[in-house]
């Protein structure tokens with residue numbers, strides 16, 4: 001009788017752990033790959049250009065003196081920092097991520113260093 005009880009407790013524990021594992025797995029909706037963008041010496045993003053697939057996510061890790069502002073191509077080309085309306089941005093030294101669900105080209109600049117060319121271009125295929 002005591003052994004049977006232990007078996008029951010064990011079964012419940014095992015089922016509980018399996019159920020938790022299933023939920024953790026099922027809750028993950030990321031289907032694409034994850035890419036990393038950091039900042040590097042010489043006031044640069046690393047990499048400065050990135051090509052990814054629709055559904056991929058980019059993790060950004062910024063050094064303390066760098067931020068990230070999404071802009072449009074004209075602003076990017078002119079080395080200006082006017083933000084794109086509704087665009088993505090990160091403050092100085094922050095971490096963040098963005099999932100890219102639509103194909104196109106996405107333009108980002110660093111506010112303090114865009115004048116010296118600190119820019120990031122992400123192409124989503």
Ligand SMILES: [Cu+2]
Pocket residue numbers: 043044065066067110111112113114118
């Ligand atoms: Cu910078």
